[in-house]
Amino acid sequence: MMKLFGACLVLAAAAAIPSWAHHSFAAEFDVTKPVKLEGTVTKMEWINPHAWIHIDVKNADGTVTSWMIEGGSPNALLRRGFTKYSLQPGTKIVVEGYQAKDGAYRANGRDLTFADGKKLFIGTDASEGGAVPKPTEK
Amino acid sequence: MAHRLHINLSVFALLCAGASVASAQDIALAAKTESPAAAPLPRTPDGHPDLQGYWTNTTVTPLERPKDLGTKAFFTPEEAAAYEKKKLADNGPTGPGTYADVHYNMAQFGLEKSQSKVAANIRTSLITDPPDGRIPPMTPEARERNAARIAKNKGHEFDSAENRSLGERCILWPNEGPPMMPVGYNSNLQIVQGEGYVAVLQEMIHDARVIPTDGRPHVASNIREWMGDSTGHWEGDTLVVDTTNFRPETAFHGASENLHVVERFRRVDADTILYSFTVDDPHTWTRPWSAEIPMTKIKGPIFEYACHEGNYGMANNLSGARAEEKKEAEKKAQELKQQEAK
Numbered sequence: 479m480m481k482l483f484g485a486c487l488v489l490a491a492a493a494a495i496p497s498w499a500h501h502s503f504a505a506e507f508d509v510t511k512p513v514k515l516e517g518t519v520t521k522m523e524w525i526n527p528h529a530w531i532h533i534d535v536k537n538a539d540g541t542v543t544s545w546m547i548e549g550g551s552p553n554a555l556l557r558r559g560f561t562k563y564s565l566q567p568g569t570k571i572v573v574e575g576y577q578a579k580d581g582a583y584r585a586n587g588r589d590l591t592f593a594d595g596k597k598l599f600i601g602t603d604a605s606e607g608g609a610v611p612k613p614t615e616k
Numbered sequence: 617m618a619h620r621l622h623i624n625l626s627v628f629a630l631l632c633a634g635a636s637v638a639s640a641q642d643i644a645l646a647a648k649t650e651s652p653a654a655a656p657l658p659r660t661p662d663g664h665p666d667l668q669g670y671w672t673n674t675t676v677t678p679l680e681r682p683k684d685l686g687t688k689a690f691f692t693p694e695e696a697a698a699y700e701k702k703k704l705a706d707n708g709p710t711g712p713g714t715y716a717d718v719h720y721n722m723a724q725f726g727l728e729k730s731q732s733k734v735a736a737n738i739r740t741s742l743i744t745d746p747p748d749g750r751i752p753p754m755t756p757e758a759r760e761r762n763a764a765r766i767a768k769n770k771g772h773e774f775d776s777a778e779n780r781s782l783g784e785r786c787i788l789w790p791n792e793g794p795p796m797m798p799v800g801y802n803s804n805l806q807i808v809q810g811e812g813y814v815a816v817l818q819e820m821i822h823d824a825r826v827i828p829t830d831g832r833p834h835v836a837s838n839i840r841e842w843m844g845d846s847t848g849h850w851e852g853d854t855l856v857v858d859t860t861n862f863r864p865e866t867a868f869h870g871a872s873e874n875l876h877v878v879e880r881f882r883r884v885d886a887d888t889i890l891y892s893f894t895v896d897d898p899h900t901w902t903r904p905w906s907a908e909i910p911m912t913k914i915k916g917p918i919f920e921y922a923c924h925e926g927n928y929g930m931a932n933n934l935s936g937a938r939a940e941e942k943k944e945a946e947k948k949a950q951e952l953k954q955q956e957a958k
Contacts, residue, residue, distance in 0.1 A: 510713075590724065598724065
């Protein structure tokens with residue numbers, strides 16, 4: 479029975495590679511403008527359809543540019559135990575993605591890591607539709 | 617891997633062993649009779665089956681059966697493994713600098729189906745009828761109508777917000793239906809029953825369907841709704857919901873406003889509602905077609921998805937298009953200048 483179970487499990491995992499968002503990312507961001515940004519979180523906009531993380535990035539000339547980083551749906555992050563308070567202002571993060579087509583300081587947050595290389599938002603899997611996390615409000 | 621398949625093991629054995637011959641009814645029956653956990657179905661005070669709670673219809677089963685599978689409605693385990701291999705090869709990681717790469721990492725944001733509870737299903741397609749598991753051909757009228765719609769918007773896709781899809785505009789998402797289709801993520805819903813009503817609250821993208829079950833007729837035919845007008849009734853232990861009065865813009869799979877949807881909700885065990893539907897529109901398809909989608913219980917709650925609250929993507933898509941147009945115009949002006957200089 480376990481062998482059968484394994485075979486069926488494999489089937490179920492087969493098509494689980496979706497790749498689409500609430501809107502067209504290809505229309506919003508420029509495939510010819512890849513960016514790698516190292517910045518400090520200033521604000522988390524915990525809103526649907528996409529969460530937006532605001533970071534300040536220090537440029538080579540010492541000036542600072544504020545970037546907006548587009549991420550996934552907060553609802554899904556909530557189910558994994560994250561809240562709008564999980565990513566505190568002051569946290570240093572690295573963002574890899576593509577810049578907005580209109581040239582604004584916006585990028586899609588394709589891969590987000592902490593300064594030490596650990597991935598953001600990889601935590602307790604509280605799926606099954608929602609273990610409600612306890613917010614650590616400040 | 618956190619992929620969770622929740623199905624009674626005896627049902628699972630039947631699904632996997634007798635896959636090619638087992639019908640949904642067999643499976644449901646097995647769940648009722650063979651499972652030691654099979655308790656009498658919960659009922660509401662008015663005696664109807666209790667469908668209430670939080671459910672997901674997340675699925676990895678395609679709506680339409682791959683053509684090469686013909687009329688084979690169920691996989692055997694061996695075929696399942698081969699199918700999986702093929703699918704994985706088709707969906708490798710995106711290459712840097714490709715359009716597919718301009719996205720967020722789904723796994724990182726908890727949006728991969730492997731991170732959700734998924735109702736087990738070894739059907740080769742959600743479509744159960746016609747026997748080839750595929751949407752029947754469109755009528756010439758429908759082909760013309762849809763071609764005209766596409767032609768009208770061609771080149772104007774980003775002219776304004778109203779040229780964008782209903783989903784991007786936060787008006788309607790495919791899971792809302794009817795029929796209620798599984799979507800890529802947050803494919804969760806809550807069902808609440810009261811005397812004379814059943815309500816379905818969809819997480820994506822915000823709507824609640826309030827379905828009267830008191831025998832009232834549909835609203836007048838001049839009243840058209842994005843989600844149509846739904847009325848319900850019980851046939852034994854099955855909730856049957858009949859929907860008409862759609863708006864033409866809803867266009868479920870290219871359907872006209874004459875779309876007629878009949879949905880069936882049947883609670884087959886503590887963890888499963890077998891949801892099926894038949895759609896008919898003589899102005900669109902050469903025959904009606906049907907599908908079956910198991911919904912599995914989740915813990916809940918579902919969260920508000922106030923889609924338009926932060927729909928920056930809409931403005932950004934349009935400003936991206938304006939930037940592209942500007943770039944294109946500058947390029948053309950430059951070329952013209954060069955030609956004139958020659």
